[in-house]
Amino acid sequence: MTHIVAEPCVGCKYTDCVVVCPVECFYEGEQMVYIHPEECIDCEACVPECPVEAIFHEDNLPEEWKSYIELNAQKSEECEVITEKKEPLADD
Ligand code: SF4
Numbered sequence: 001m002t003h004i005v006a007e008p009c010v011g012c013k014y015t016d017c018v019v020v021c022p023v024e025c026f027y028e029g030e031q032m033v034y035i036h037p038e039e040c041i042d043c044e045a046c047v048p049e050c051p052v053e054a055i056f057h058e059d060n061l062p063e064e065w066k067s068y069i070e071l072n073a074q075k076s077e078e079c080e081v082i083t084e085k086k087e088p089l090a091d092d
């Protein structure tokens with residue numbers, strides 16, 4: 001099992017989540033972050049850190065965001081790891 005970053009993360013990147021992950025399994029995409037499904041240990045530490053509730057246990061992922069399971073798996077392979085908090089993306 002793993003945790004999944006879903007649609008509410010798009011455009012946010014406050015990245016409070018990445019700082020607390022004990023196994024550094026967040027990866028930085030253009031518009032959001034992704035969790036590597038084989039690295040996540042389901043510790044739940046990141047879940048309360050996200051201000052927009054974008055992170056779900058795979059079993060609790062709302063139906064409309066099921067495609068994010070594959071997206072997290074794919075993008076976490078392609079993107080660079082992110083372990084430090086960043087400034088939020090600009091609005092423009
Ligand atoms: S805190 Fe939430 S919205 Fe922000 S980068 Fe992390 S998962 Fe995405």
Ligand code: SF4
Nearest residue numbers: 021040041043044046
């Ligand atoms: S559940 Fe734990 S191990 Fe998985 S991404 Fe969140 S902080 Fe990292």
